[in-house]
Amino acid sequence: MLLESYQMNVAPPECLPSEISVTAAIEFEDDLTELLPYLNAEFGPCVYDKTLPFLRFRRDGKVIAIYSKQIGIAGLRDEGEAKEVFEWLRDTINSVAGRKATIKPSDRSIGDVKPLDIFKLLPRNNCGKCGFATCMAFAAALANGDTRTEKCAELFHETMREKRDQILRMLGKVDWQH
Numbered sequence: 018m019l020l021e022s023y024q025m026n027v028a029p030p031e032c033l034p035s036e037i038s039v040t041a042a043i044e045f046e047d048d049l050t051e052l053l054p055y056l057n058a059e060f061g062p063c064v065y066d067k068t069l070p071f072l073r074f075r076r077d078g079k080v081i082a083i084y085s086k087q088i089g090i091a092g093l094r095d096e097g098e099a100k101e102v103f104e105w106l107r108d109t110i111n112s113v114a115g116r117k118a119t120i121k122p123s124d125r126s127i128g129d130v131k132p133l134d135i136f137k138l139l140p141r142n143n144c145g146k147c148g149f150a151t152c153m154a155f156a157a158a159l160a161n162g163d164t165r166t167e168k169c170a171e172l173f174h175e176t177m178r179e180k181r182d183q184i185l186r187m188l189g190k191v192d193w194q195h
């Protein structure tokens with residue numbers, strides 16, 4: 018199992034003493050370099066730089082950065098939440114490692130995805146059920162990695178299948194089956 022042994026340091030952000038959230042830095046001996054393109058496909062859209070290498074994405078208000086031998090998590094309530102989020106991450110990383118053969122690795126980065134290209138494929142009825150006032154706002158959030166396609170239920174109607182798959186391909190999630 019990956020990341021079985023690790024060291025976690027939890028501290029308030031040094032540069033923002035008034036900030037109420039805390040950050041966690043987790044270091045480990047396992048090397049995730051080779052797994053990062055697969056994690057990019059799983060967690061995407063992410064900011065991904067394969068030269069560093071480095072992967073960053075947002076999930077439930079947290080900012081998560083994965084390096085070869087380190088993970089950083091920001092926006093945490095406390096140390097207990099840091100452990101919860103890390104355990105979820107560790108489970109997911111191990112799951113991805115076990116499913117590698119079925120995942121197409123992605124070297125796309127969210128900077129490569131244009132909101133307007135996503136918008137053209139959305140239902141465009143501005144119903145607001147995704148939590149955004151307009152489909153354009155939802156498209157921009159998707160391109161930034163601030164929300165997930167699943168938030169637009171209409172996109173998952175059978176009639177939208179082709180457009181949905183195009184969006185998922187743009188986001189580097191070509192192998193996701195919905």
Ligand code: SF4
Nearest residue numbers: 143144145147152169
């Ligand atoms: S739920 Fe879908 S159709 Fe409704 S506003 Fe959001 S993106 Fe547009």
